Amino acid sequence: MIVDNLKPPYYAVIFTTTLTEDREGYYEMAEKMESLAKEQEGYLGVESARSDVGITVSYWESLEAITKWKNNVEHTEARELGREKWYQKYQLRICKVEREYGFEQ
């Protein structure tokens, strides 16, 4: 889903990953974390795609909202499990969205 209802400035977390061969429990956990993120204060939306790499971009009202989500207990446990089992490598970037353009046919 493309998120198209936001007005800059707001924040984006770009999370790019490659996975190990052990996918056991990964998709369930990814879905669970997406549902949990949606309940957080300041959550604005998420976009996600996977080919050789996976890219998940989540959008947030403020840096404070991102920090709170980072420190959420269930999210912290999921992240630790992710580093043990599922992620070969990841890069996480915290960005301020300054401008935005959209197109629709």
Added chain:
Amino acid sequence: MIVDNLKPPYYAVIFTTTLTEDREGYYEMAEKMESLAKEQEGYLGVESARSDVGITVSYWESLEAITKWKNNVEHTEARELGREKWYQKYQLRICKVEREYGFEQ
């Protein structure tokens, strides 16, 4: 490919798309634009994935570099063709990357 050699602050362009059913020429053009982007001043890297939506994140040294790439003649022509033929919908966000964390097994 995960881009992991950058030091904030720098800029990210998050380009999220859905495609029409007409893919004729699309993949060739996407590849050509990726090659052309790499030759631009201030280009730092790109990450790309496609499921229901496609997400391409390109990284740049400055807003000026992004504007120059936007105004590049071949890129402008490709974008116009994209709006006519290939893109059902897109959202493009220009962001300042403020912080970054990486992990590798």
